[in-house]
Amino acid sequence: EAGVAQSPRYKIIEKRQSVAFWCNPISGHATLYWYQQILGQGPKLLIQFQNNGVVDDSQLPKDRFSAERLKGVDSTLKIQPAKLEDSAVYLCASSWGSYNEQFFGPGTRLTVL
Amino acid sequence: ELKVEQNPLFLSMQEGKNYTIYCNYSTTSDRLYWYRQDPGKSLESLFVLLSNGAVKQEGRLMASLDTKARLSTLHITAAVHDLSATYFCAVPIIQGAQKLVFGQGTRLTINP
Numbered sequence: 017e018a019g020v021a022q023s024p025r026y027k028i029i030e031k032r033q034s035v036a037f038w039c040n041p042i043s044g045h046a047t048l049y050w051y052q053q054i055l056g057q058g059p060k061l062l063i064q065f066q067n068n069g070v071v072d073d074s075q076l077p078k079d080r081f082s083a084e085r086l087k088g089v090d091s092t093l094k095i096q097p098a099k100l101e102d103s104a105v106y107l108c109a110s111s112w113g114s115y116n117e118q119f120f121g122p123g124t125r126l127t128v129l
Numbered sequence: 130e131l132k133v134e135q136n137p138l139f140l141s142m143q144e145g146k147n148y149t150i151y152c153n154y155s156t157t158s159d160r161l162y163w164y165r166q167d168p169g170k171s172l173e174s175l176f177v178l179l180s181n182g183a184v185k186q187e188g189r190l191m192a193s194l195d196t197k198a199r200l201s202t203l204h205i206t207a208a209v210h211d212l213s214a215t216y217f218c219a220v221p222i223i224q225g226a227q228k229l230v231f232g233q234g235t236r237l238t239i240n241p
């Protein structure tokens with residue numbers, strides 16, 4: 017079974033630029049999550065999708081972050097404009113049911129200069 | 130607000146020794162997850178604990194859950210270098226929810 021795919025793996029941008037990340041979950045997984053992991057901390061949930069609907073985006077900085085999951089499969093997370101404090105690893109995860117564990121992708125390491 | 134606290138945050142131990150990582154959480158939960166993260170890598174699911182008294186073992190790692198005490202432990206037996214990693218516990222923000230709150234992580238270093 018293929019795992020969660022993410023791209024790009026690394027991205028370096030300057031502040032105020034925009035950036036987009038892509039995620040393809042495990043086939044058949046209805047739930048998709050985007051996390052932000054700052055160095056030395058645990059992941060923090062940014063947004064959760066159930067199929068193509070948003071379940072929770074309470075911690076998404078909506079003035080600069082946006083995410084979509086068209087057709088209930090892959091998803092993109094965008095930051096516009098980026099700030100220095102957005103430097104982090106952005107992890108995508110998926111799960112297929114309410115009580116199943118989440119499976120994480122390799123992450124995208126973002127550096128904002 | 131749910132708080133998930135791990136103890137210790139850093140642990141350096143020698144091969145062959147036993148040790149325990151603790152995960153305390155502040156609100157009622159029926160589930161707890163343990164993940165492992167190697168440097169520069171993503172999170173790998175280790176254990177899913179679904180009920181009070183649940184105990185799961187995989188190799189030299191054993192995890193348990195006490196929902197009444199709001200405590201989970203990850204016990205390492207006869208540690209080997211390959212177990213060096215950061216270990217995270219995670220708890221649903223409310224009972225039955227899918228949204229997880231992660232602990233700060235325990236960075237484990239096992240020296241030969």
